[in-house]
Amino acid sequence: MPIHDWTRVGPWVFGSFRLCWIAKLMRALNIDLLSGDIYSLITLIEEPKRQYRDSNLTIYHASDHRIIAKIEIASQQRPKPDRESILKQQDIPFILVDLHPQGVRNPDRSDSDSRNEMSVVSHSPKPIYRTLIESVTVGDKLPAMPLLIESVGYINIPLEETYLAAFESTPQLYRKLLE
Secondary structure, X not given: OOOOOHHHOOHHHHHHHHHHXXXXXXXXXXXXXXXXXXXEEEEEEEEHHHOEEEEEEEEEEOOOOEEEEEEEEOOOOOOOOOHHHHHHHOOOOEXXXXXXXXHHHOOOOOOHHHHOOEEEEXXXXXXXXXXXXXXXXXXXXXXXXEEEEOOOEEEEEOHHHHHHHHHOOOOHXXXXXXX
């Protein structure tokens, strides 16, 4: 099943779907992909100055419970992520999935090509700085993206499979609008 056009429904619908998707990713990681000394949890992000709350998936090492990687699915409420600033700020491997066209969050942008721009980014700052950016659009399947996990190596994150599993939980009314 391809990526849906989430602009056809209210942001609360994507928000609900997104939380379910993050939970499906956590389940896939903890059951199928990570070893016993590495685990993932949904974590809350708070930005009090902006009165903003969000969540992402954080991967920890069990020995000292330190963060070793992150997976973020961008929400519609959060400002459009600037790839360059994100890459500069992150000192751990991460995946960023942004399924919102540029124009949804930044309607003042004038170039029409960027309005359909959606992307999946995999970034590893160590041991060698590597970034993989996959452009996607409505109708595409999500690629499995590599994530560097300390002491494990790269694992492919099953974005498409978990997206589909989460989409099944979307109320039928909204699934019909999106299909």
